[in-house]
Amino acid sequence: xxxxxxxxxxxxxxxxxxxxLKGERCYTDKCGLQRRAYAPGxxxxxxxxxxxxxxxxxxxxxxxxxxxxxxxxxxKYFEMANKKSGVTGDNLLFILESRLDNxxxxxxxxxxRPESRQLxxxxxxxxxxxxxxxxxxxxxxxxxxxxxxxxxxxxxxKSVIETTSSRVVPKWLDLDNNTLTxxxxxxxxxxxIDLPLEEHLIVELYSK
Numbered sequence: 001x002x003x004x005x006x007x008x009x010x011x012x013x014x015x016x017x018x019x020x021l022k023g024e025r026c027y028t029d030k031c032g033l034q035r036r037a038y039a040p041g042x043x044x045x046x047x048x049x050x051x052x053x054x055x056x057x058x059x060x061x062x063x064x065x066x067x068x069x070x071x072x073x074x075x076k077y078f079e080m081a082n083k084k085s086g087v088t089g090d091n092l093l094f095i096l097e098s099r100l101d102n103x104x105x106x107x108x109x110x111x112x113r114p115e116s117r118q119l120x121x122x123x124x125x126x127x128x129x130x131x132x133x134x135x136x137x138x139x140x141x142x143x144x145x146x147x148x149x150x151x152x153x154x155x156x157x158k159s160v161i162e163t164t165s166s167r168v169v170p171k172w173l174d175l176d177n178n179t180l181t182x183x184x185x186x187x188x189x190x191x192x193i194d195l196p197l198e199e200h201l202i203v204e205l206y207s208k
Contacts, residue, residue: 056205063197067096068113073136078206089199090190097188100127101135103145107175107182108164115160124151139184146181 081091101117110116117135172186
């Protein structure tokens with residue numbers, strides 16, 4: 001499957017914002033954006049003001065990179081959001097938030113979305129008691145996400161849980177720290193999504 005294999009700090013620098021793709025490192029002085037707060041490449045320090053289309057494109061790219069979604073996947077999600085009733089931009093973010101890898105991250109079972117995606121692929125989680133190793137799996141209200149019993153003793157999982165123990169879980173998810181299970185209790189609202197995204201620009205881009 002196609003995926004980005006380059007240095008992820010370049011993505012943050014290209015967007016001019018922290019995308020939190022390297023977990024706890026993003027909060028330290030080792031953050032690539034803090035060390036070189038300009039776009040990568042030969043002309044990174046001399047970029048000009050963006051056009052209207054440029055702003056829309058950058059917002060779409062930023063959303064894609066936050067959630068680790070390929071171009072074709074993102075276009076598919078936009079089609080799904082456009083067919084739903086309600087505000088298309090909000091619908092798009094709700095779909096992205098419902099991805100299993102994102103839910104794992106939001107519950108604190110992964111230090112970053114890329115790490116959560118990898119843990120899902122390695123089969124460490126179940127949804128409603130069944131193993132799911134597809135990061136793009138879309139959870140629904142009522143679904144119960146749990147760490148597999150045999151994975152709870154993994155040093156990697158223990159380290160992740162300890163690192164993310166202070167993370168605030170959004171109100172549309174319910175976390176049981178004793179059993180290491182989470183439940184989707186509601187559809188996320190726009191205020192629950194703390195990413196600095198202007199989704200209306202993405203809608204304008206796809207509406208052209």
